[in-house]
Amino acid sequence: xxxxxYAVCVQDCSMQMLAGIACGGDRRxxxxxxxxxxxRVRKLGFVGLTSEWELSICxxxxxxxxxxxxxxxxxxxxxxxxxxxxGRYDPAGYGWAAPETGLDGRVYAIAKEVFWENVRRYNVNxxxxxxxYCAAGSRFFEVMGEIPSTFRDQPEGSRSMYDFDWPGRASxxxx
Numbered sequence: 001x002x003x004x005x006y007a008v009c010v011q012d013c014s015m016q017m018l019a020g021i022a023c024g025g026d027r028r029x030x031x032x033x034x035x036x037x038x039x040r041v042r043k044l045g046f047v048g049l050t051s052e053w054e055l056s057i058c059x060x061x062x063x064x065x066x067x068x069x070x071x072x073x074x075x076x077x078x079x080x081x082x083x084x085x086x087g088r089y090d091p092a093g094y095g096w097a098a099p100e101t102g103l104d105g106r107v108y109a110i111a112k113e114v115f116w117e118n119v120r121r122y123n124v125n126x127x128x129x130x131x132x133y134c135a136a137g138s139r140f141f142e143v144m145g146e147i148p149s150t151f152r153d154q155p156e157g158s159r160s161m162y163d164f165d166w167p168g169r170a171s172x173x174x175x
Contacts, residue, residue: 012103038110047114054140055119055164058129062122068134075170125163144168 013023019037041047046063048056057072119125130138145167 015103015107018107038106041107041110042114044114047111047118049112049115052115052164054129054137054170055124056115057137058133058141059115059118059122059124061133062124062128063118068137070137070140073137073140073170119164126166127163140170141166142168 009024015037016023018041046060048060050056054073057068061068124133126141126143130141134141143162143166
């Protein structure tokens, strides 16, 4: 089969799997309709984002307890970084819609909302991850590299600049 056939087969696959519908089979709407299904994403016991890997692990432990282990932060699937502008992958180059325009894009948008709502609800940030939720993996939340002088001169309590992103943070889309 060619690339276009594969793209059609996996289109909206996340939405279908979450709705209990086999991927690649009949294209049919979820039993409770698209809007009803989207509401079910909010009822999941946990939503994490691979683009926020460290915070996702920390959030899981903040929500469900358990000891955070260093192994949870390992990149077990390293690969080359992909960039749509590099020419290696550009959906438009194949005549496909951008992923964020389909139903999977809607699922992801709701998942991001749920994730950040829970980050706020459970007070998850770099500091609480290091000190409370994931002390065993605290090295993954350390700021590395040069810190701008404008940041160094701030009082300790006001340092929120690196609460959710920080210099030295692992990138899971690189070798």
